[in-house]
Amino acid sequence: MIRIPFEDVRLEFRRVLLTRDCPAEKADKVSYEMARNSLEGVYTHGVNRFARLIRNIDEGIVRVDVMPTVVNAFGAIENCDGHLGLGIVNASWAMDRSIQLAGQHGIGLVALRNTNHWLRAATYGYQAVEAGMAAICFGNTMPNMPAWGAVDSRIGNNPVTLAFPGPRGAVIVDMAMSQFSYGALESALLDGKQMPVDAGFDIQGRLTRDPAQVIASRRPLPAGYWKGSGLSFLLDVFASCISLGNSVCAIGRLPGDEHGLSQVFIAVHYRSIAPEKEADAILEDSLEDLLRSEKDKSTDRITWPGLRAIETREKNLAQGIPVDERVWTEIRALG
Amino acid sequence: MIRIPFEDVRLEFRRVLLTRDCPAEKADKVSYEMARNSLEGVYTHGVNRFARLIRNIDEGIVRVDVMPTVVNAFGAIENCDGHLGLGIVNASWAMDRSIQLAGQHGIGLVALRNTNHWLRAATYGYQAVEAGMAAICFGNTMPNMPAWGAVDSRIGNNPVTLAFPGPRGAVIVDMAMSQFSYGALESALLDGKQMPVDAGFDIQGRLTRDPAQVIASRRPLPAGYWKGSGLSFLLDVFASCISLGNSVCAIGRLPGDEHGLSQVFIAVHYRSIAPEKEADAILEDSLEDLLRSEKDKSTDRITWPGLRAIETREKNLAQGIPVDERVWTEIRALG
Numbered sequence: 272m273i274r275i276p277f278e279d280v281r282l283e284f285r286r287v288l289l290t291r292d293c294p295a296e297k298a299d300k301v302s303y304e305m306a307r308n309s310l311e312g313v314y315t316h317g318v319n320r321f322a323r324l325i326r327n328i329d330e331g332i333v334r335v336d337v338m339p340t341v342v343n344a345f346g347a348i349e350n351c352d353g354h355l356g357l358g359i360v361n362a363s364w365a366m367d368r369s370i371q372l373a374g375q376h377g378i379g380l381v382a383l384r385n386t387n388h389w390l391r392a393a394t395y396g397y398q399a400v401e402a403g404m405a406a407i408c409f410g411n412t413m414p415n416m417p418a419w420g421a422v423d424s425r426i427g428n429n430p431v432t433l434a435f436p437g438p439r440g441a442v443i444v445d446m447a448m449s450q451f452s453y454g455a456l457e458s459a460l461l462d463g464k465q466m467p468v469d470a471g472f473d474i475q476g477r478l479t480r481d482p483a484q485v486i487a488s489r490r491p492l493p494a495g496y497w498k499g500s501g502l503s504f505l506l507d508v509f510a511s512c513i514s515l516g517n518s519v520c521a522i523g524r525l526p527g528d529e530h531g532l533s534q535v536f537i538a539v540h541y542r543s544i545a546p547e548k549e550a551d552a553i554l555e556d557s558l559e560d561l562l563r564s565e566k567d568k569s570t571d572r573i574t575w576p577g578l579r580a581i582e583t584r585e586k587n588l589a590q591g592i593p594v595d596e597r598v599w600t601e602i603r604a605l606g
Numbered sequence: 607m608i609r610i611p612f613e614d615v616r617l618e619f620r621r622v623l624l625t626r627d628c629p630a631e632k633a634d635k636v637s638y639e640m641a642r643n644s645l646e647g648v649y650t651h652g653v654n655r656f657a658r659l660i661r662n663i664d665e666g667i668v669r670v671d672v673m674p675t676v677v678n679a680f681g682a683i684e685n686c687d688g689h690l691g692l693g694i695v696n697a698s699w700a701m702d703r704s705i706q707l708a709g710q711h712g713i714g715l716v717a718l719r720n721t722n723h724w725l726r727a728a729t730y731g732y733q734a735v736e737a738g739m740a741a742i743c744f745g746n747t748m749p750n751m752p753a754w755g756a757v758d759s760r761i762g763n764n765p766v767t768l769a770f771p772g773p774r775g776a777v778i779v780d781m782a783m784s785q786f787s788y789g790a791l792e793s794a795l796l797d798g799k800q801m802p803v804d805a806g807f808d809i810q811g812r813l814t815r816d817p818a819q820v821i822a823s824r825r826p827l828p829a830g831y832w833k834g835s836g837l838s839f840l841l842d843v844f845a846s847c848i849s850l851g852n853s854v855c856a857i858g859r860l861p862g863d864e865h866g867l868s869q870v871f872i873a874v875h876y877r878s879i880a881p882e883k884e885a886d887a888i889l890e891d892s893l894e895d896l897l898r899s900e901k902d903k904s905t906d907r908i909t910w911p912g913l914r915a916i917e918t919r920e921k922n923l924a925q926g927i928p929v930d931e932r933v934w935t936e937i938r939a940l941g
Contacts, residue, residue, distance in 0.1 A: 345878035347682050377683030380713050380874060405844060407742070418896055425895055431753040433840040435847065442843055467682030468813065468831050469804060476902045478803065494830030496803050498784035501779040501911040503770040508777055508892060509740060512770065512885040513876045520895035521888075537872075539715060542850045543680035550847040553856075557843060558761055560855035561753055567811045570755030576836040 273590030273599065281306035291328045293335040293357075301359045308391045309592045313445075316390040322601050323528075324388075332530040333387050335356060339364055342384075342515070347376035350514045353386030355530060355532045362389035362408075363398060366536045370402045373538035381536045384516025389430075389534060393445035393580070396434025398536045399443040403547075406434045410412045410534035411507045414523040416449050416491050419500035423474075424489060427519040428452065429506045429542055437554045443577040448503035450492040451549035456482040510535050516572050608934065609926030616641035619656055622940045626663045628670040628692075636694045643726045644927045647918035650789045651725040653929050657936050658863075659723075668692060668722050669866040674699050677719075677850070682711035685849045688721030690865060697724035697743075702870045705737045706922075708873035716871045719851025724765075724869060728780035728915070731769025734791035734873045735776040738882075741769045746842045749858040750786050751826050754835035757811075759824060762854040763787065764841045768792060772889045778912040783838035784826040791817040845870050 284302035287296070299313065305324075309317025327333040337354040341359050344350075349368065353361040365381045392408060399406030408416070412427035428449035435442045451470050459466055460482040469478045471485035471492040478492070485491055489517025493499030511518035516533035525531050541550065564573040587593070607790035608848070612667045619637035640659075644652025662668040672689040674696050675888065680687075685705065688696040700716045707714025717857035725744060734741035735899035747762035786805050794801055795817040804813045806827040813827070820826055828834030846853035852860070860866050876885065899908045922928070 301655050316909045328663060343879035345875070346710065346712035348874065348876070348879055350879045375681065376711050376713075376792035377681035378713055378715050378872075380712075381881075382876075393665075405848070418899050418908060420901055421908055422902050423900045425899050433837070433844065435840065437843075442840065444833075444840050446830070446833045450833070455847075472902075476904060483761065494833045495781070495785060496829075498779075498781045498785070498829045498834075501766070504780065504892070504896065504911055505777065507873075508770045508889055509768065512888050513740070513874065513880055515880050515884055515888065516903055518888055518892045518895075520892055537713075539683065539848065540680070541683070541717075544678035544685045544717075545848055545850050549850055553847050553850065553853055554843055557839070557853045557855055559848070560853075561839065564753050564760050565755035565758045566755055567757050567807075569811060573753060573756055576839055595685065597837070 272593050273596050275594050275599065276591050277306055277310050277588060280309060280514065280592055280594070283602060287325060288335070290606050291325065291335055297335060297357055297360050300363060301357055303393055304359050305390060308394075309594070310467070310584055310587045312587070313391050313393075315452065318602070319598055320390065320593065322598070322605065325605055327387070327528055327530065330527060332527055335417065339383060339386070346370045347378055348380040350382040350384065352404070355382050355385055355387060358387035358389045358532070359394070361386040362395055362534060362536070365534065366395040366398045366406070366407040366408070366538065369536040369538040370404055372400060373404055373540040377540050377543050379538045382510065382514035383534045384514035385534070386534055387530050388532065391445065392430040392432035393434070393443055395445050395536060396432040396445065397441055400434050400436045400443070402538070403436055403542055405436070405539040405541050407537040408432050408535065409506045409510060410532055411504060411510050411517075411519050412532065413521065413529040414519050415453070416493060416503070418504070419493060419497040422490065426500060426503045426509060428491070429503050429519070431506060433596060435554065437558070438551050439558065440581055441577050442554065442558075442575060446494065448494055448499045448506070450494045453486070453491065456486055456491070460486065492580075579582050607928050608931050610929050610934065611921060611926050612641055612645050615644060615653060615929070616926055618937060622656075622660060623670070625941055626660065626790075632670060632692055632695050636692055639694050639729055640725060641927070643662050643729075643931070645919055645922045646915040647922070648726050650787065653927065653937070654933055655725065657933070657940065660940055662722070662863055662865065665862060674718060674721070674908050681712055682707045683715040683718065685717040688718050689777055690720055690722060693722035693724045693867070694729070696721040697730055697869060697871070700869065701730040701733045701741070701743070701873065702914065704871040704873040705734060705739055708739055708875040712875050712878050714873045717845065717849035718869045718871070719849035721869055723867065725758070726780065727767035728767040728769070728869060729780055731767040731778045732776055733782065733835055734779060735769050735771045735778070737873070738771055738877055740771070740874040741767065742872040743767050743870065744841045744845060746845050746854050746857065747867065748864040749854050750788070751828060751838070753839070753916050754828060754832040757825065760855060761835060761838045762842060763826070764821055764838050764854070770889065772893070773886050774893065775908060775916050776912050777889065777893075781829065783829055783834045783841070785829045785834070788826065791821055791826070796820065905925060
């Protein structure tokens with residue numbers, strides 16, 4: 272493990288993107304957000320995912336030369352076609368439209384089809400928070416998890432983020448519908464560790480914390496067991512039916528790596544009906560109450576949703592982003 | 607266990623409500639929806655909860671003589687005061703306003719404060735679906751669950767529903783943020799059963815499926831472990847800060863039984879941008895794919911979210927609603 276300054280990571284990403292004829296403005300955006308993901312501790316969607324993005328560009332399933340277009344619009348809602356553009360660029364564009372609609376109507380919803388992996392869901396929550404708005408965003412994925420009671424993967428570990436502005440920073444959750452990603456399972460397997468809670472099923476259909484068993488059975492656990500299974504299905508229905516785009520099963524029928532996703536971006540201009548000062552006071556009361564929690568023996572402290580990203584950012588800004596040397600060498604070799 | 611026809615349950619609820627000076631129209635609505643909850647298999651929020659509602663009316667924390675009023679409005683969003691009225695009446699009123707806003711703007715959001723338990727979250731999802739719209743609704747509760755890593759209950763098992771119209775009926779999830787309710791734990795304890803998956807912590811802080819241990823520790827499990835904990839907090843922040851109402855911790859400071867809740871109702875008039883026929887085809891493809899799942903040995907079949915309610919309704923319409931005789935006797939004695 273080496274540590275690399277944020278700026279060096281960002282500039283290296285930018286250099287590689289420019290070799291793929293990515294317009295400078297898009298290379299700026301994508302390199303900044305992916306470097307920021309690692310900076311704030313979401314390593315799976317930063318440095319560790321960059322080579323795959325470049326591969327997807329080279330395969331032609333992520334296109335650097337397009338921008339989304341609006342298909343249908345009615346008042347505060349729109350559906351748009353992402354034309355298989357860069358996932359981060361498309362999603363930021365869609366969130367920005369949603370924020371504009373919310374500015375006019377109090378709330379906006381933009382559903383985006385034919386887009387690509389947005390990397391970190393929280394990115395678009397933070398984007399709304401910077402505009403003083405709350406956000407609910409979600410999207411679908413390729414089939415990568417069995418429904419509750421099933422053996423074969425037909426639902427997605429669909430990501431969702433909820434974000435709300437607060438005086439201490441964004442209060443935010445960013446979660447996938449699986450309890451653990453395959454990335455987390457593989458990382459624990461390499462380290463010889465068990466997962467801290469149920470991670471999925473073994474080949475016999477028994478719940479297990481053993482990452483090797485879950486990787487072998489291809490049966491990762493929906494978060495909340497049957498609850499995450501049902502919620503995953505509904506998020507997919509919303510995203511695909513409102514955008515008129517691919518559902519999880521339709522994504523599964525496309526050849527090649529995951530692409531052609533559907534996403535929804537909801538921005539809420541709540542300050543138009545709830546003055547900032549009053550809303551902040553309610554939020555601050557809740558945060559203080561949460562932090563008064565009595566912690567159990569195995570926990571070092573209780574945090575609020577969003578704090579760890581702020582702390583990791585500060586640490587990695589000071590010390591550099593921790594990067595696997597082989598991963599960095601691979602990126603440096605891209606050209 | 608006895609079986610009672612839906613109409614008899616509804617009329618008995620109505621009779622009792624009228625003895626509390628509940629206006630006839632509200633008594634009609636509340637008795638219908640609570641009887642329907644039991645009819646469709648949500649027994650905890652139907653017959654088994656009715657006596658508590660009457661007690662709450664008698665205590666003065668649920669008022670039968672008020673209707674919500676709009677506080678602030680901007681375009682497609684509003685916040686409203688429920689004046690501690692009947693939870694079902696208030697929530698139906700708010701969902702109806704949200705549907706109207708969505709009809710005008712494509713999407714509507716109504717945040718309601720000072721309201722009471724809406725009983726079954728799905729009720730308002732079905733209400734939107736009957737209007738041809740999709741819905742996302744959620745609300746808060748009294749503190750009844752510790753945050754992840756904590757021992758004392760400071761977050762709520764906040765309910766959320768997502769509903770989408772489909773050719774086979776509403777596709778819908780209705781879930782609380784705890785893996786199991788105290789009602790479910792107590793019921794398993796009475797039957798001498800263990801829960802099928804982790805249900806919470808024992809007094810030593812170890813995960814357990816034993817309902818007696820969880821009831822003793824007062825540490826039920828957030829659905830998805832840390833994920834449900836974070837999501838619960840965010841849902842509360844949205845509901846309380848947009849409505850300018852009570853948060854979970856503020857509800858906990860009110861004297862007496864749970865009351866004064868905050869809720870959010872989002873309706874999406876998606877058909878204004880996604881023609882019904884096209885959206886239905888995408889949904890039907892997803893349903894058929896889900897039903898093609900290979901089931902594991904312990905599962906009798908794979909269903910889609912919403913099917914069981916339809917089937918239970920048909921069965922209970924034909925055979926009568928299964929009711930605990932003591933609970934029914936208690937309701938008959940109310941007057």
